[in-house]
Amino acid sequence: MKLLNSTTVVGAIAALVLYFAIGRIRAWARLRHIPGPPDAGWSIFRLARWQCSGRMYKRLQELSRQYGPVARIAPNWIIVSDPAEIRRIWSVRSGYHRGPWYKGFRVDPSTDSIVTAMDNNQHQSLRNGILKAYQGRNSAAQEEVVDAQITKFLDLLDTKYTSSHAAGIRPFDMGHGMQFLTHDMMSTIEFSAPSATSTPTPTRTTSSRPWKRPSARYSHSDPEVPDPDARQADFLQSFVDSPLTRAQVSAEALVHFFAGADTVAICLRTAVFLLASAPAAYRRLQDEIDRSVVVVGGAGSIRVTRPVVAEAEVRALPYLQACIRETLRLWPPIMSLMGKVSDVADEICGVRVPAGTSVGIGWFGVMRDEGVFGRNADAFEPARWLEAEGERLARMEATQGLAFAAGTRWECLGKRIAMMEVGKCLFELFLRYDFAMTDPIEPFKLFHVAGVLHQNMKATITKRGINEI
Numbered sequence: 001m002k003l004l005n006s007t008t009v010v011g012a013i014a015a016l017v018l019y020f021a022i023g024r025i026r027a028w029a030r031l032r033h034i035p036g037p038p039d040a041g042w043s044i045f046r047l048a049r050w051q052c053s054g055r056m057y058k059r060l061q062e063l064s065r066q067y068g069p070v071a072r073i074a075p076n077w078i079i080v081s082d083p084a085e086i087r088r089i090w091s092v093r094s095g096y097h098r099g100p101w102y103k104g105f106r107v108d109p110s111t112d113s114i115v116t117a118m119d120n121n122q123h124q125s126l127r128n129g130i131l132k133a134y135q136g137r138n139s140a141a142q143e144e145v146v147d148a149q150i151t152k153f154l155d156l157l158d159t160k161y162t163s164s165h166a167a168g169i170r171p172f173d174m175g176h177g178m179q180f181l182t183h184d185m186m187s188t189i190e191f192s193a194p195s196a197t198s199t200p201t202p203t204r205t206t207s208s209r210p211w212k213r214p215s216a217r218y219s220h221s222d223p224e225v226p227d228p229d230a231r232q233a234d235f236l237q238s239f240v241d242s243p244l245t246r247a248q249v250s251a252e253a254l255v256h257f258f259a260g261a262d263t264v265a266i267c268l269r270t271a272v273f274l275l276a277s278a279p280a281a282y283r284r285l286q287d288e289i290d291r292s293v294v295v296v297g298g299a300g301s302i303r304v305t306r307p308v309v310a311e312a313e314v315r316a317l318p319y320l321q322a323c324i325r326e327t328l329r330l331w332p333p334i335m336s337l338m339g340k341v342s343d344v345a346d347e348i349c350g351v352r353v354p355a356g357t358s359v360g361i362g363w364f365g366v367m368r369d370e371g372v373f374g375r376n377a378d379a380f381e382p383a384r385w386l387e388a389e390g391e392r393l394a395r396m397e398a399t400q401g402l403a404f405a406a407g408t409r410w411e412c413l414g415k416r417i418a419m420m421e422v423g424k425c426l427f428e429l430f431l432r433y434d435f436a437m438t439d440p441i442e443p444f445k446l447f448h449v450a451g452v453l454h455q456n457m458k459a460t461i462t463k464r465g466i467n468e469i
């Protein structure tokens with residue numbers, strides 16, 4: 001009996017091992033024709049190691065250089081670094097949909113938000129439901145609340161973080177500081193209340209528990225019925241007024257904390273850093289900004305709105321816009337794999353890709369493609385956007401636009417708000433202050449997860465004295 005038992009156990013283990021081995025071999029064989037590191041076909045260990053290293057973008061760039069525009073990175077994963085193919089795969093009619101990678105962004109595991117809906121029909125219906133909120137109906141009001149937060153932020157810099165002979169060096173940690181600013185801007189647009197983190201005298205509101213906010217807009221007696229007395233003119237109200245269920249409203253309300261605040265913060269601090277490291281671009285930007293606040297007479301001179309420049313005025317500054325574009329190109333704030341899946345087999349750059357394969361994007365390969373952006377694609381060179389013309393410019397714009405998934409089914413709904421916030425902030429910062437990295441030898445530590453974390457990114461900020469104008 002005892003012998004029989006141990007034989008059964010050994011047999012069961014052997015069957016399990018065989019089952020596992022056959023599964024592995026089949027998974028390996030599916031994509032064996034796609035080049036990549038030999039172990040990538042067998043396990044996700046290498047991918048996990050890259051992710052944990054905080055340098056995934058770099059590893060993927062090296063991989064694309066070594067293996068070409070289509071490379072295998074895990075048993076069921078490939079990355080594509082060809083700009084034209086990524087634009088095709090992400091396009092509305094490609095038939096691709098989001099893959100299981102997106103499940104990781106579910107804040108509430110039982111309810112999908114617009115950024116986690118994998119099925120194209122479900123995604124489209126959510127998108128239709130919330131589109132109104134983003135369509136700029138309230139853009140004047142949004143601009144007003146953003147201006148108020150920027151003004152508070154500038155006051156904070158003036159009182160606590162500007163360096164001078166008298167005050168000494170008072171480093172400003174952009175890693176945290178920009179994040180607080182963008183969370184304040186976003187939560188005011190969304191909930192009519194700042195997170196109150198960047199203000200000199202923080203007022204602790206319910207902001208520390210933002211997921212509670214949607215509850216306050218519904219009736220106590222029936223949690224699915226909006227409370228007319230709790231109405232506000234903000235994003236959350238538009239969601240409450242939409243056909244979305246209360247659970248969907250809660251899921252949507254939280255999207256902005258990473259999709260809307262972290263992204264803009266990454267863009268802002270990256271822009272300041274890149275400009276502080278590129279003297280010619282820095283001078284040209286400041287020159288354009290200075291000329292826009294001083295009335296010099298003659299054609300082209302404008303006097304911008306004070307104390308915070310208006311969105312339309314920022315849009316009319318070509319070099320500032322070029323700096324933002326170039327920042328988003330070199331360091332897209334969301335540089336994750338964003339795996340898309342097709343239910344039918346496809347051919348990418350002439351390589352057969354079986355149905356069900358997760359197709360990720362090699363961001364550095366795409367955004368620094370020399371065929372699209374020129375031989376100096378790795379350099380921060382905003383002028384390229386003013387010099388390029390015709391078809392070349394169109395190709396550059398279409399590729400760089402992928403930073404916002406522009407022209408795709410998943411196009412960023414917050415692009416206008418993001419561009420408004422970034423434009424206004426950069427204008428006011430470079431008008432009023434000069435920036436240098438406090439530690440030029442090691443300006444910051446970078447950790448790339450889905451976005452880019454900048455740790456210990458300290459800037460020394462000095463006043464320019466031009467802000468009296």
Ligand code: HEM
Pocket residue numbers: 114115127255256259260261263264267332333334338402403404405409410411412413414415417418
């Ligand atoms: C520089 C700032 C930003 C960048 C680079 C950015 C980038 C992106 C990208 C690449 C996507 C597509 C994700 C995917 O493949 O599923 C996306 C989607 C989205 N973004 Fe942004 N975003 C930014 C700011 C914002 C802001 C400020 C908001 C909110 C006000 C926002 C709201 C959204 C929403 C709701 C989606 C989902 C769209 C959909 O799936 O249909 N984003 N964004």
